[in-house]
Amino acid sequence: MESSNAEPNRFAFGQGAFGAERPLAKLNQTGPKFLSSNSKRAIRDFLPAQNPKKKLADLLDAHSQTSNDPGQPLSAEHLIVYVFGSFSNTLSLSSSDYDTSIFINRFSEESESIKTPVQRSSVSISSKQLLMEAATAISEDRADVAWEILTRLSAMPNPMGTYSDQKLIEYMLFALKSRVSPVDNPPPVVELFTEDHVLSAQSIYDVSPCFELGFMAANLAILEAASEQPSTNKLHVIDFDIGLERQYPDLLCALPRRQAGNQTTLKITTLADSFNGEERLRMVGDRLSKLAANIGVRLVFNIVSQKLSELSGDPLGCEANEVLAVNLAFKLYRMPDKSVSRENPHDGLLRCVKGLAPQVVTLVEQEMNGNTAPFMARVGEAMAYYGALLESIESPFPRDIAEQARVEEGLGWKLGNTVACEGRERVERCEVFGKWRARMEMAGFELTLGAYWFNRGYTVKEENGGVCLGWRGRTLTVASAWR
Known part of the structure; x- marks a missing residue:
């Protein structure tokens, strides 16, 4: 989608390639000190790849060929280089004086358009003020x-600003109308349980590096847990919401590199529920099984139909000679907690997971105070969060029209549900990482995942033990690993 304020040389997010020669040539001179010349050459060969599914696989290939000890897990530094290198054509790599950080800065010698920072557009002040005035009136029970x-x-002409600004105003306007008059403007509730929303979420995850790197950080934590038990080539991942299946192709591609010469067995166990029925899950299993067969990984895909409160290690098929990982990527924010349900399935799931004694638990969530926050605070959070997210994925290059429509529709549903709904109708109840951390620690888990920082609009930083992934200082997702 085109933008009048777009930076001329900004690359379309999700394309997965560098578009210029000179930044790549610059790599040999300014690359991180921890990379050998072979590694730098592997990066140059990797960056033009157009298939995002190959990112982690090719990365592991390069690691196995250039590392002194290919059996050791890949460092997070390499991960950051590869992931963000695939999303922009104006990045260069530079080493850091700190052992726990890597700074990936924009290649500033290419053109004036790169030297000059992109001026951040903002929502029309008058439109934003009117939205907040309407929200204030709603909070004071002055519906009229x-x-x-x-x-x-609604009668005003389109506000000045970028396309993302206009979409934010459109979504917020609908959300507030739904709040005032839900009969005439039904808020999105059922929509968040449809196949269309699953597809929209997949598209959002594909076009945003914040979500992409969140999944890859979870995969890295799982691979590191597996490397701690080299005596077994069996990895069991329990995923309570695999309907999105977004991260598993990359994990499957990475597994054959972990134990060269021995076939790796990956067992995935997931639960059927009202949202992810058995038919949908079987289709997921079939797609992953075909991929596993092509790359030489033995995949066992189990579907369990049982209530969370009744789960234990037996129905989940846990075995003593396997590495057990539990993946909670984008799962907990859709579960009711004690503020909504007396049963509190949210904390019940965490107790169940702790009882399984997994080697690692991966948690990836959106960073937004959208659960127990009062209405006005939630409106402000939604406007800031979705404004940053929309801006971060805005591209001067046209995407597939159908994908663009899915992304926009999905974001509109999510924002509308956050602002317009209460109680059980608020399907998505995002939290900030501090609250997730408190809940995980109360359930008996300890943090294990470190973090790194990235500087070019997108940011990666460590905060309170989580990997915070964001846009221009606003955290959008947080990844963490626990045991």
Whole structure:
């Protein structure tokens, strides 16, 4: 989608390639000190690849060929280099004086358009003020005043600013109208349980490096846990919400490099529920099985139909001679907690997971205070969070029209549900990492995952033990590993 304020040389996110020669040539001179010349050459060969599914596989290939000890897990430094190198054509690599950080800075010698920072556009001040005035009126039970403001805003011409600004105003306007008049403007609730929303979420994850790196950080934690038990080539991942299946192709491609010469067995166990029925899960298993067969990994895909409160190691097929990992990527924020349900399935799941004694638990979540926050705070959070997310994925290059429509529709549903709904109808109840951390620690888990920092609009930093992935200082997702 085109933007009037777009930076001329900014690369379309999700394309997975560098577009210029000179930044690549610069790599040999400015590459990180921890990379050998062979590793740098492997990066140059890797960066033009167009298939995002190959990122982690090719990365592991390069590691196995250039590392003194290919059996050791890949460092997070290499991961950051590869992932973010695949999303921009204006990055160069530079080493850091710190053992726990890597700084990947923009190649600033290429053109004036790169030297000059992109001016961040903002939502039209008058439109934003009107939205907040309407939200204030709603919070004060003055529905007639709120409706008058929203009607006036609807009649205004499109605000000045970028395309992402306009979409943010459109989504927020609909959300507030749904809050005031849900009969005439039904808020999105059922939509968040449909196949269309699953597809929209997959598209969002594909076009945003924040989500992409979150999944890859979870995979890295799982691979590191597996490397700690070299005596077994059996890895068992329990995933309570595999309907998105986004991270498993990369994990499958990485596994054959872990134990050269021995066939790796990956067992995935998932639960059927009202959202992910057995038919859908069987289709997921069939797709992953075909991929596993092509790359030489033995895949065992189990579907369990049982209530979370009744789960234990037996129905989940846990065995003593396997590395056990539990993946909670984008799962907990869709589960009711004690503020919604007396049964509190949210904390019940964490107790169940702790009882399984896994080697690692991976947690990836959106970073937004959208659960127990009061209405006005939630409106402000939604506007800031989705404004940053929309801006981060805005591209001067046109994407596939169908994918663009899916992304926009999915984000509109998510924002509308966050602002317009209460109780059980608020399907997505995002939290900030501090709250996830408190809940995990109360359940008996300890953090294990470190973090790194990236500087070019997108940021990767460590905060309170989590890997915070964001856009221009606003954290969008947080990844963490526990045991």
